[in-house]
Amino acid sequence: MKDYLVKTTIYNGYVRAYAITSTNTVEEARRRQDTWATASAALGRTITITAIMGAMLKGEDSNTIKIQGNGPIGAIIADANAKGHVRGYVNNPHVDFELNEKGKLDVARAVGTEGSLSVIKDLGLKDYFTGEVPIVSGEISEDFTYYFATSEQLPSAVGAGVLVNPDHTILAAGGFIVQVMPGADEEVITSLEEQIQSFPAISGLIREGKTPEQILQQLFGEEEVKIHETMPIEFRCKCSKERLANAITGLGNAEIQSMIDEDHGAEANCHFCNETYLFTEQELEELKS
Structure with missing residues (x-):
């Protein structure tokens, strides 16, 4: 399956949701960076979310993400544009640990639990929009959730996952961002929180072959998921x-x-x-x- 992203709205437009499969994109980054498993998961989650954030932009706009924690991986840098092009790297790609107590790759240990997450948006103006928040967990998805709530005042749920094969290649990668628009009533918010809390790991769903559309339909159940746009996602560098x-x-x-x-x-x-x-x-x- 080629990597792609869908843009949707639910609850009569009071909720917007994006979902993405990014397995090939993350694998290309892994191959070029020669990342080890835990570093691949950290970079892959960041690239996946950055690609979604790029899809929120228009025209020639772009964004750059920097996660600077106190872990051994060092800084994670990624950027993306509104056309589905994303790239990223880590300072130290050769970081790997035993699985954590939940049986998952220990991304927080690699990234660190202290530091900052910054977002720079180039909107084609003279000034750049810059938002920065402290790292809250080092798990990356939670850090972006905190960023949206704090820096953009937009209640959001962010999820991203990466599964790595024994040979360090990428088995599955993907993510979603769900955002509550102004004016949504408490019933919608409560229902949304319950659905997200009980939702399975997105990387597992992608490994099962679920598409972005199917993932969002599973997340929102009987609610109508209105698809507005589908766009391809790929690792593409600007260098020449x-x-x-x-x-x-x-x-x-x-x-x-x-x-x-x-x-x-x-x-x-x-x-x-x-x-x-x-x-x-x-x-x-x-x-x-």
Whole structure:
């Protein structure tokens, strides 16, 4: 199944919900980053939620997420746009532990329980929207739930899960975000809370072959789930040799000449996709102004 996301409304528009399958996207990130199991789960949950948040945007808008905890994984960085393109990386991909007391990958231990979650939205304006909240659990889904309630004043339920095979490849990944719109009555809110609390792990549902539509229908039971849009999701990096060439040009002639004299060329690596770009002495000469 190809990765995709659905945008829906329920309860006559008083609740909006997004669901996503992201198995292939998370696997591509894992492959490029060479993450171990627990790091894969942390990165995968972050990428999954970031992709959903990107789908909330319009046009050329994009967002960047940074989770900086006090755990051994270091920072988790992910960004996404409104077109379904998402990418991400972790500072230390080689982090793995024994399963926690619940028999799950110990993401909180990898991320840490102290630190911050920040969201930067580029809405095509001169100023960026930035929201930052403290990490509340390190499990990532709960941290994003807290972010929406605190920074955007939007009551939300966020769920994301990643299952990892014994060979460290990704077995299943996906997530959802459910948000209560202003004006919803208490009956809707109470019903929603009960449904979400009793809902099974989303990664397990995806492993069973459930689609995003089926996941939301199972979550909301007899309520009508109105689908507004379906969009493909994929790991896609923005890097290119041209962009890196522009960055090198910005260093100035003196720094470029130093690369030529001392290193006889230059090598640049993208954190997100791990692609390496090589610049010969002649290419560096051509970048000098």
